[in-house]
Amino acid sequence: MSQVPSPTELQEVQSxxxxxxxxxxxxxxxxxxxxxxxxxxxxxVVADNxxxxxxxxxxxxxxxxxxxxxxxxxxxxISLPKGTDIEIQDNxxxxxxxxxxxxxxxxxxPQSYQSCEQAYLREVK
Numbered sequence: 742m743s744q745v746p747s748p749t750e751l752q753e754v755q756s757x758x759x760x761x762x763x764x765x766x767x768x769x770x771x772x773x774x775x776x777x778x779x780x781x782x783x784x785x786v787v788a789d790n791x792x793x794x795x796x797x798x799x800x801x802x803x804x805x806x807x808x809x810x811x812x813x814x815x816x817x818x819i820s821l822p823k824g825t826d827i828e829i830q831d832n833x834x835x836x837x838x839x840x841x842x843x844x845x846x847x848x849x850x851p852q853s854y855q856s857c858e859q860a861y862l863r864e865v866k
Contacts, residue, residue: 761820767788767791769833797817821860830845832865833845
């Protein structure tokens with residue numbers, strides 16, 4: 742039988758995990774609004790100066806099945822503080838690494854016991 746950690750225990754684990762967030766990122770999202778001549782695309786900053794950690798995907802450059810579906814090639818996974826707002830197709834700029842830019846391909850569904858958010862990214866060249 743598994744036991745879900747208490748809020749205090751989860752907060753302690755999240756603090757421990759935060760030491761692995763060695764990078765900083767900005768998350769941007771495209772929004773569409775109706776203008777006088779049709780839809781207008783705007784890029785908005787969802788979050789800035791977010792601590793994060795990049796991890797290499799086991800087999801970069803290979804098609805991967807993520808959540809029972811074939812996915813575009815993911816180059817890295819990113820770990821973010823629990824509760825960070827990140828969605829599929831968001832742009833993630835790793836500002837601590839010469840502004841490397843990634844597209845979000847998949848975001849793992851949040852679970853109550855998780856200590857951080859996890860997403861799969863593809864580098865935009």
